[in-house]
Amino acid sequence: MQVKRRVIIMKKIINDPQKVVEEMLEGIQAANPDVCYIENMGVIARRTKTGRVGVVSGGGSGHEPMHAGYVGEGMLDAAVSGNVFASPDPERILAGIKAADSGKGVLLIITNYSGDCMNFSMAAELANMEGISTASVIVRDDVSVKDSTTSTGRRGIAGTILVHKVAGAAAAAGHSLEEVRRLAQKAADNVRTMGMAMSSCTIPAIGRPGFELADDEVELGMGIHGEPGVKRVKLMSAKETARVLLSRILNDLKETGSEFALMVNGLGGTPLMELYILNREAHIFLKSMGVKIHETFVGNYITSLEMAGCSLTLMRLDEEMKPLLEAPCDTMAWKRRA
Amino acid sequence: MQVKRRVIIMKKIINDPQKVVEEMLEGIQAANPDVCYIENMGVIARRTKTGRVGVVSGGGSGHEPMHAGYVGEGMLDAAVSGNVFASPDPERILAGIKAADSGKGVLLIITNYSGDCMNFSMAAELANMEGISTASVIVRDDVSVKDSTTSTGRRGIAGTILVHKVAGAAAAAGHSLEEVRRLAQKAADNVRTMGMAMSSCTIPAIGRPGFELADDEVELGMGIHGEPGVKRVKLMSAKETARVLLSRILNDLKETGSEFALMVNGLGGTPLMELYILNREAHIFLKSMGVKIHETFVGNYITSLEMAGCSLTLMRLDEEMKPLLEAPCDTMAWKRRA
Structure with missing residues (x-):
């Protein structure tokens, strides 16, 4: 006997479900002449180097405009996108760090998910091996649960955007990596x-x-x-x-x-x-x-x-x-x- | 026999369904110190008069950020909100025109729906009776249908936002009412x-x-x-x-x-x-x-x-x-x- 299944049709404006992130990032690049998309790396970066401390964030896709929408003057220098709801791997994050680096070091703003913490930490080590200084701030603003299925400790959610804003403004003001980190950490703490x-x-x-x-x-x-x-x-x-x-x-x-x-x-x-x-x-x-x-x-x-x-x-x-x-x-x- | 009906629960973050527009406009005022909400009139207006030609638009609510979100420097001086998907009445539009008027006249940007055309036209007459000059541009950008259940001729949709932008910039440049109207009409035509x-x-x-x-x-x-x-x-x-x-x-x-x-x-x-x-x-x-x-x-x-x-x-x-x-x-x- 044949079993009839109801076919679930996903009602989305997409082409290939496997290519949504890549095509989205190309669409962002097409919309914004101030950023470029680094192919195969999931990175959206500013087209021009600032000569100041770089600020990088990233994480799984599906949270738009976070993070790629916040790349530009006064916020992020690069955003690294993983697959939908999946952390980007260290190699991609390293590409983002390199794109953001102007020789003054790079601050990494990390949302507190186990995958992001591990991958950003590995990417920071890789960057340091290549002579790029990094510092990190982990955002844990979600007061709802102490630990979660995806994190040890509180998760990072909307507060991250305000940390991006503070860190980007601190970098734009010409502060040192340590000072940018201190200010971003202060934002995250509050x-x-x-x-x-x-x-x-x-x-x-x-x-x-x-x-x-x-x-x-x-x-x-x-x-x-x-x-x-x-x-x-x-x-x-x-x-x-x-x-x-x-x-x-x-x-x-x-x-x-x-x-x-x-x-x-x-x-x-x-x-x-x-x-x-x-x-x-x-x-x-x-x-x-x-x-x-x-x-x-x-x-x-x-x-x-x-x-x-x-x-x-x-x-x-x-x-x-x-x-x-x-x-x-x-x-x-x-x-x-x- | 008792008939059991399934109760449909509307899943929205609201209080009273009858008060959504009023409460939304109060929420907009709470978010934006540059605008004020004129109570009982559905009007969001700039707090300071510009001394230039005023630009006003409006229509049914439910299309946010249009129109109230576009009130501010370089776009609208006032936005008039009717109930959800319902044109505001002429008295409300008149309140918007008065709020926007700095003595140089007011341009009305009207989306082509029968209710909006009638009510804005009546409001313009009322304003003229009170000595406020007005001019109007009707936006008909929707190429999909020639006439519709809500309009004679094409409906006004997203193109309206670009007309707001052009008209607001023309007014900010200090142009006369006739020139602001000409430029807004040109935007609408294209x-x-x-x-x-x-x-x-x-x-x-x-x-x-x-x-x-x-x-x-x-x-x-x-x-x-x-x-x-x-x-x-x-x-x-x-x-x-x-x-x-x-x-x-x-x-x-x-x-x-x-x-x-x-x-x-x-x-x-x-x-x-x-x-x-x-x-x-x-x-x-x-x-x-x-x-x-x-x-x-x-x-x-x-x-x-x-x-x-x-x-x-x-x-x-x-x-x-x-x-x-x-x-x-x-x-x-x-x-x-x-």
Whole structure:
């Protein structure tokens, strides 16, 4: 007897599921004359060397605009893309480091996933063997889980973008590698994020959603690769979402007397309308808690393909951090005028 | 006997479905210190008057960042939001015109939908009665259908954003109302768009998707409110999508000797990865047709809530249009450095 199977058709604007990363990077290069794509290496790099400390980040693809969208003046000098949700190998990262190096050393901004930590560490050794100095900052902003299926310790998520901004501004200011590292580390130490997922996403090479959530269910603290979070709860209002996510962040920060940057991030499939409604609730809640917001960012900064959901990030600011956050930058995904 | 119904739960980060527009606009104001929200009027306006010709646009909500995201230096002075997918009434538009007026007159950029045309026209009369000069440009860039269920003649879609950019730059340059109108009209006359929808979206106040598409089906030329397009076809590759949409645009333009701006727009639920892959294919196809691309824009410029899909836009450029497109601007959704 013949078994009839339902053919699952993946509804994406792609050609070959095996070539999505390569074709995407070519598409980025076609859109942005200031960057070049280093073929077979998954690297998007600035076309011109800056003569300053280089800043490099990278990781699995599928989180666009992170990281390739942040290559440009005042942020990254190179971004290294692995396959979808898979860390790039050390050889690729080395190519990114070389592209970013102007002889003043290169800072590596690493999201805390086991694969990224291992591969960036190996790439740093390879670079050092070739005479390129490197320093590293590991971002661990996700307050939802202590360890995860993909990391020892907290994962790095949306806070990474603010670390990119601070590090890029510090490098653009002409600081030394050690000083750029110190400032990026300070940004990383002061940033906290928590997210919430409402739907799954489909990795092109797999062709079906990574998990299922019930129609009335969301997962608190789910990772940006669909890794398990804290718990599944019933769908919440925007007000409740802001309260739940921010309470956990504030508990972790332990103090609320400083000024903060707020990032309201969409995971890819959530419309801006909802992010702005969530932003309204975040401001109302934070005000009720006496927390002062210096600046707010709302948009899709780090995504999980077409996943619906959000994350909220707070970064503690001081007089050293503010001008770095406010410094001009010119990348596809984040532009800021002087 | 009791009839059991399946309760459809709308998975959105909102509070009250009836208040999404108001709460969204409050959220925009909370995110952007350069704009203010005029309560009960759906207006987002610049906080400071420019002393120059004002530029105003507006329409139904649900297309964010259009229009409120484009309020700021070098683009719009005010944006007027109606309910989701519903034109704002004349009184609201009048409030937007007043907010934008610095005594030099106000240009109205209108997308060609019957409701918008009627309401903006009435608002212009009201403004004129109060001594404010207005001029209008109607955008009709959608080449897919001649008339539609919501318009007489072609609909206005993603090309509108490029008209906003040109008009805003012309106003910022200090031109007269008539000259700003002429330049905006020229932009509108030279822009063509065609879109493709892959999934429906859900209007919050309705609570269920507006239409259904089969798993392997897309609709060519579907409107940004889900209005019928040209036809439903089987899911296409990125290459085929670029070819089908751009062929129709090029046929309509009739000439390919000029330089063009290309916009690859996502409808809200389509990841950037896919838009960049589509951009790659658009560049390859246009090159094969001998069409020269002066500049490329990729992102979610005008959306339909969480709808998956895309549109491609070409705007013919000349030496008058290029500097207006390249002029600096500083809005939430489009920033450009000098």
